[in-house]
Amino acid sequence: MNAVSETPRPATPPRLWVTTILFASTALAALILVPLYGVLYGYHWSQWLAFAVYGALCGLSITAGYHRLWSHRTYEAHWSLRLFFALFGAAALQNSALVWCSGHRRHHRHVDDNERDPYSANRGFWFSHIGWMLRDYPSGQEDFDNAKDLQRDKIVMFQHNHYVPLTLAMNLGLPLLLGWLTGDIVAMLLLAGVLRIVVNHHTTFFINSLAHIWGRRPYTDENTARDNDLLAFLTFGEGYHNYHHIFQTDYRNGIRWYHWDPTKWLIRTASWLGLAHNLKTVPAMRIQRAMLTMQFKRAERKLEESSHRDSWRQLVEKEAQQFSAALAEWKELQAQRYENARERLLARWESAAIRTRVKELEYSLKMQRKRLNIMMEQFHLCPAQVA
Ligand SMILES: [Zn+2]
Ligand SMILES: [Zn+2]
Numbered sequence: 515m516n517a518v519s520e521t522p523r524p525a526t527p528p529r530l531w532v533t534t535i536l537f538a539s540t541a542l543a544a545l546i547l548v549p550l551y552g553v554l555y556g557y558h559w560s561q562w563l564a565f566a567v568y569g570a571l572c573g574l575s576i577t578a579g580y581h582r583l584w585s586h587r588t589y590e591a592h593w594s595l596r597l598f599f600a601l602f603g604a605a606a607l608q609n610s611a612l613v614w615c616s617g618h619r620r621h622h623r624h625v626d627d628n629e630r631d632p633y634s635a636n637r638g639f640w641f642s643h644i645g646w647m648l649r650d651y652p653s654g655q656e657d658f659d660n661a662k663d664l665q666r667d668k669i670v671m672f673q674h675n676h677y678v679p680l681t682l683a684m685n686l687g688l689p690l691l692l693g694w695l696t697g698d699i700v701a702m703l704l705l706a707g708v709l710r711i712v713v714n715h716h717t718t719f720f721i722n723s724l725a726h727i728w729g730r731r732p733y734t735d736e737n738t739a740r741d742n743d744l745l746a747f748l749t750f751g752e753g754y755h756n757y758h759h760i761f762q763t764d765y766r767n768g769i770r771w772y773h774w775d776p777t778k779w780l781i782r783t784a785s786w787l788g789l790a791h792n793l794k795t796v797p798a799m800r801i802q803r804a805m806l807t808m809q810f811k812r813a814e815r816k817l818e819e820s821s822h823r824d825s826w827r828q829l830v831e832k833e834a835q836q837f838s839a840a841l842a843e844w845k846e847l848q849a850q851r852y853e854n855a856r857e858r859l860l861a862r863w864e865s866a867a868i869r870t871r872v873k874e875l876e877y878s879l880k881m882q883r884k885r886l887n888i889m890m891e892q893f894h895l896c897p898a899q900v901a
Contacts, residue, residue: 526649527649527650527651527652528649528650529648529649529650530647530648530649530650533647533648534648536607537644537647537648537715540708540711540712540715541712543704543708543712544708544709544712544713547704547708548704548705548708548709551700551701551704555701557701557705558696558698558701560696561696561698561701561702561705561706562705564689564692564696564702564705564706565705565706565709565710568605568688568689568706568710569710569713569714570750571602571605572602572603572605572606572710572714573606573714573717573718573749573750574602574750574776574777574780575598575599575600575601575602575603575605575606576603576606576608576614576714576718577749577750577751577752577777578599578750578777578780578781579591579595579596579598579599579600579602579603579611580599580603580608580611580614580615580618581615581618581752581777582765582767582777582781583596583599584599584611584615584664584667584670585614585615585618585619585622586762586763587663587763587794588762588763588764588765588781588793588794589765589781589785589790589791589792589793589794590790590791590792591784591789591790592784592788592789592790593669594789595784595789595790596667596669596670597669599611600669600670600672600673600680601673601680601684602684603673604673604677604680604681604684605681605684605685605688606711606714606715606718607681607685607711607714607715608714608715608718609677610670610673610674610677611664611670611673611674612658612661612664612665612670612671612673612674613656613674615661615664616656616657616658616660616661616664617632617633617654617656619660619661620632620657620660621633621722622759622762623660625737625738625739625759626726626737626738628653629652629653630653631653632646632651632653632654633646633722633723634653635722635723635726635727635738636738639723639724639727640723642722642723642726643716643719643720643722643723643724644719646722685707685711686703686707688706689702689703689706689707690702690703692706693706717748717749718749720745720748720749721745721749721752721753721755724742724745725739725740725742725745725752725753725755726738726739726740726755727740728740728742728745729741729742729745729753729755729756730742730756731756731808732756732757732805732808733756733757733760733761733801733804733805733808734756734759734760734804734808735808735811736760737759739755739756739758739759740755740756741753741754741755741756741757742754742755743774746767746768746773746774746775747774750775750776750777751767751768751773751774751775751776751777751778752767752777753767754767754768754769754773754775755767757769760804761796761800761801761804763794763796764794764795764796765778765781765793765794765795766778766795769801781793798876799844799872799875799876799879802876802879802880802883803841803879805879805883806837806879806882806883806886809883809886809887810830810833810834810837810886812890813830813886813889813890814830816890816893817830817893819893820893820894821894822893822894822895822896825896826889826893829889830886830889833882833885833886833889836878836882837879837882840875840878840879840882843871843875844872844875847868847871847872847875850868851865851868
């Protein structure tokens with residue numbers, strides 16, 4: 515007998531029937547009943563409006579509440595905002611904030627580790643999208659040890675302890691009430707109930723599946739997370755997932771003003787209204803450092819294909835030295851600022867001078883990125899010709 519046939523196959527974990535039936539029945543109803551009712555009786559614009567508004571409130575409660583507030587603590591929120599997130603988060607039918615955030619923290623900590631990341635993208639599209647919730651996988655075991663802070667949040671615990679009645683009230687009660695008010699209960703249940711849930715579910719799930727498969731990696735290639743504009747559009751800004759995985763403490767996912775990130779806009783608006791504070795961002799210099807590091811990696815790979823490799827290499831190495839010098843100076847300035855602040859020696863003019871120098875370094879890294887980009891386009895030519 516050969517050794518391979520003796521190796522026991524790992525047993526398939528038991529199916530979680532409630533979740534499986536819930537996902538299957540809502541998806542089937544959205545695919546069959548929703549269009550069928552539309553063809554037979556038609557929908558009123560008020561039902562579509564309820565679908566869009568209710569969908570946006572649930573989606574934003576997941577992104578701004580479950581994700582950026584509770585999972586990553588990227589800002590602090592007034593109790594009224596937290597209560598709102600707890601109610602509309604329950605409406606999104608993605609489990610309680612405590613379960614969701616604890617699992618999500620494990621995803622970040624062990625990203626792509628098939629044994630410990632609950633929705634590791636290395637286990638394929640289906641698994642990371644929805645499969646991980648359909649069976650009782652060991653990687654998906656609940657363990658709230660990483661969520662002690664959330665266990666101290668009364669609103670999080672209220673939602674966790676009363677999750678079933680809350681989610682029933684939000685998913686059945688509210689559409690029923692809206693349907694009764696607008697005169698068509700079934701249509702409202704189908705659009706603001708079923709279709710909304712299915713759209714909310716799968717757009718959120720895309721972040722665990724597609725946003726780890728499809729898109730660009732401008733900040734890091736040490737995990738599978740990608741930046742993807744289409745996904746950002748569909749998920750209230752969560753599609754900038756490559757940025758998010760390296761800088762998870764930033765309340766923004768799309769950092770440029772033109773990046774589609776309604777969650778960031780909501781948090782900023784809440785802070786203007788006094789409902790959110792202590793919004794955390796990552797220093798621009800760290801972002802530039804990550805981008806330039808990736809650019810050097812790409813340049814190295816591209817250099818290998820160049821027929822004028824050696825002459826270009828000298829130029830790239832010169833740029834790399836300049837990059838290291840800028841980072842060393844930045845480190846020095848940070849140490850100086852920290853030391854002076856600790857000893858309360860920092861004169862205001864001195865502090866301003868350090869800030870200005872850091873800004874200059876930031877700008878120099880930005881210019882370096884541009885130079886490297888131009889160089890990479892010209893690797894196929896002889897540098898002497900380009901000059
Ligand atoms: Zn996250
Ligand atoms: Zn991820």
